[in-house]
Amino acid sequence: MTRELWKGNNAIAEAAVRAGLEAYFGYPITPQTEVLEYLSRRMPELGRVFVQAESELGAINMVYGAACTGVRVMSTSSSPGVSLMLEGLSYIAGTEVPAVLVNVMRGGPGLGNIAPAQGDYKQAVHGGGHGDYRQIVLAPASIQEAVDLMVLSFDLAEKYRTIVMLILDGSIGQMMEPVEMPPMQKVRRRDWDWATRGRDQHPNGERRFLTSIYLDPIEEEKTNLRLLKRWNIIQANEVRYKDYFLEDAEFVVIGFGTAGRVALSAVRAARAKGIKVGLFRPVTVSPFPFDAVRELVPRTRGFLVVEMNTGQMLDDVQVAIRGRVPIEFYGRPGGVVPLPEDILAEIERLSSDILSVDRDPRQEWFKRMSALTPAG
Amino acid sequence: MQKEVIVAGFGGQGVLFAGQVLTYAALHQGLEVTWIPSYGPEMRGGTANCTVVIADEEIGSPLVKKPTAVIALNLPSLNKYEKLVQPGGVLIVNQSMVDRIPERSDVTLVLIPANDIADELGSSKMLNMVVVGALLAHFPVVTLDSVEKALSEHLPAKHQHLLSLNGEALRRGYDFASQHAAVPA
Numbered sequence: 215m216t217r218e219l220w221k222g223n224n225a226i227a228e229a230a231v232r233a234g235l236e237a238y239f240g241y242p243i244t245p246q247t248e249v250l251e252y253l254s255r256r257m258p259e260l261g262r263v264f265v266q267a268e269s270e271l272g273a274i275n276m277v278y279g280a281a282c283t284g285v286r287v288m289s290t291s292s293s294p295g296v297s298l299m300l301e302g303l304s305y306i307a308g309t310e311v312p313a314v315l316v317n318v319m320r321g322g323p324g325l326g327n328i329a330p331a332q333g334d335y336k337q338a339v340h341g342g343g344h345g346d347y348r349q350i351v352l353a354p355a356s357i358q359e360a361v362d363l364m365v366l367s368f369d370l371a372e373k374y375r376t377i378v379m380l381i382l383d384g385s386i387g388q389m390m391e392p393v394e395m396p397p398m399q400k401v402r403r404r405d406w407d408w409a410t411r412g413r414d415q416h417p418n419g420e421r422r423f424l425t426s427i428y429l430d431p432i433e434e435e436k437t438n439l440r441l442l443k444r445w446n447i448i449q450a451n452e453v454r455y456k457d458y459f460l461e462d463a464e465f466v467v468i469g470f471g472t473a474g475r476v477a478l479s480a481v482r483a484a485r486a487k488g489i490k491v492g493l494f495r496p497v498t499v500s501p502f503p504f505d506a507v508r509e510l511v512p513r514t515r516g517f518l519v520v521e522m523n524t525g526q527m528l529d530d531v532q533v534a535i536r537g538r539v540p541i542e543f544y545g546r547p548g549g550v551v552p553l554p555e556d557i558l559a560e561i562e563r564l565s566s567d568i569l570s571v572d573r574d575p576r577q578e579w580f581k582r583m584s585a586l587t588p589a590g
Numbered sequence: 591m592q593k594e595v596i597v598a599g600f601g602g603q604g605v606l607f608a609g610q611v612l613t614y615a616a617l618h619q620g621l622e623v624t625w626i627p628s629y630g631p632e633m634r635g636g637t638a639n640c641t642v643v644i645a646d647e648e649i650g651s652p653l654v655k656k657p658t659a660v661i662a663l664n665l666p667s668l669n670k671y672e673k674l675v676q677p678g679g680v681l682i683v684n685q686s687m688v689d690r691i692p693e694r695s696d697v698t699l700v701l702i703p704a705n706d707i708a709d710e711l712g713s714s715k716m717l718n719m720v721v722v723g724a725l726l727a728h729f730p731v732v733t734l735d736s737v738e739k740a741l742s743e744h745l746p747a748k749h750q751h752l753l754s755l756n757g758e759a760l761r762r763g764y765d766f767a768s769q770h771a772a773v774p775a
Contacts, residue, residue: 217617218617219610219613219614219617219623219625245629328629384629385626385652385653388626388627388629389624389625389626389652390610390613390624390625390626391623391624391625391649392623472652475649475650475651475652476650476651476653477650478648478650478651479650479651480650480651481650482650551653553651553653553654553655554650554651554654554655555655
């Protein structure tokens with residue numbers, strides 16, 4: 215096993231290349247610009263396509279066009295840039311073509327800042343562009359995981375003709391860790407029966423047509439239901455998560471991405487103090503691991519959801535648990551990264567407090583938080 | 591086992607590379623390691639720091655409140671991080687840029703005139719390797735050997751002619767810190 219030290223942004227760029235990325239379109243924005251910088255050299259070197267578009271709108275529509283031809287294509291951006299791409303994403307979803315997008319998330323809303331954040335969970339998982347569609351959203355917590363999921367993204371996008379979004383907190387883009395890179399895959403032009411590559415490229419010169427326009431509401435309704443049918447297959451087959459110390463856990467911390475790995479340090483520290491606590495870290499935040507969380511309910515006294523926002527994944531956890539076990543919340547929004555000590559204090563509170571299923575975890579947290587950082 | 595190092599100073603002092611050298615060395619030794627810079631709208635002359643976490647198991651948080659070791663290359667860094675070093679940890683202070691004596695007596699303290707040593711070597715840029723060497727004298731998690739190997743493999747091509755000088759800077763720092771350390775009673 216050869217492990218090399220990689221910066222997160224460079225690592226996902228190289229991983230995409232090795233997964234057979236044939237075309238990249240993007241626009242610079244901190245903290246993901248290194249992806250463009252890296253690919254601007256690497257893609258031409260391999261005779262592949264790299265375009266720094268005139269804007270995020272340009273980039274995502276170039277992705278849309280390339281996706282219709284069935285090549286492996288992606289773009290990367292950071293929060294404000296992703297907002298600009300939402301219209302294009304909706305068209306891609308409506309046209310049912312595979313595309314991959316990475317969001318190296320920063321503090322927001324608005325221009326915000328360039329610090330690591332998880333404020334785009336709702337946008338990625340529940341929101342996105344207009345219309346009734348869902349997308350696969352993967353949330354790595356380390357650079358190795360980001361690399362592995364980058365490769366998986368292309369496979370999933372093609373398998374389900376869907377958008378796959380990788381959400382990285384800015385810190386994963388900027389930090390360095392040892393990585394074992396995947397092998398270089400050949401670029402393969404797959405003979406998709408839907409791809410529009412020109413009639414002379416299609417069997418028997420057949421005419422193909424890709425669109426997101428369904429003027430007849432019945433046809434659009436059918437399309438929406440087709441997307442949901444496909445999503446149900448995704449929800450049943452593509453859930454991924456990692457768990458730690460759950461065997462005898464009475465309390466469970468749930469966090470994704472950087473918040474999840476910081477929580478791992480806190481859980482270990484709590485274990486050292488004799489608290490029976492484990493960690494559940496969703497890797498697919500969409501499809502969310504509802505069943506896996508639900509299975510923890512009968513043997514768990516309390517859950518603690520930790521996020522770098524004001525409680526976005528919290529809503530999904532609440533849906534999974536349906537008020538049967540108390541949930542507490544700890545968040546640091548706006549680009550603040552929680553430290554293990556902060557989460558350890560929450561675990562200690564969780565294990566000693568009288569918990570109630572009737573309390574609103576976000577409001578309880580807000581009261582505690584307001585005492586420390588006045589909302590202003 | 592988990593150890594953490596924060597390297598802090600002005601932009602341009604080689605703070606980030608000092609951390610990377612430790613990171614590469616840990617990788618060479620087959621350990622788990624993370625390197626994370628403070629990144630922001632920063633510029634030369636502003637403050638810079640990075641955190642290196644080294645462990646023998648999957649690393650949780652790449653950021654820590656209380657590191658095992660701190661290298662403070664200037665006064666603002668000393669003021670910020672002195673109080674945070676874990677008791678029993680290591681504090682390396684660049685005496686050339688700091689005009690006060692640290693107060694901690696429960697850590698291994700090395701006051702090293704790193705700028706002066708680097709200047710003696712003929713290049714002020716060697717400052718960061720002098721302090722990394724000083725740390726290694728009291729931080730046995732990564733060895734001087736693996737740091738030198740890391741340097742030879744990862745010093746940028748344009749600086750490869752400075753390899754032996756970097757090695758000398760490491761050893762000067764190491765020797766100084768071996769002889770001039772205040773160890774807690």
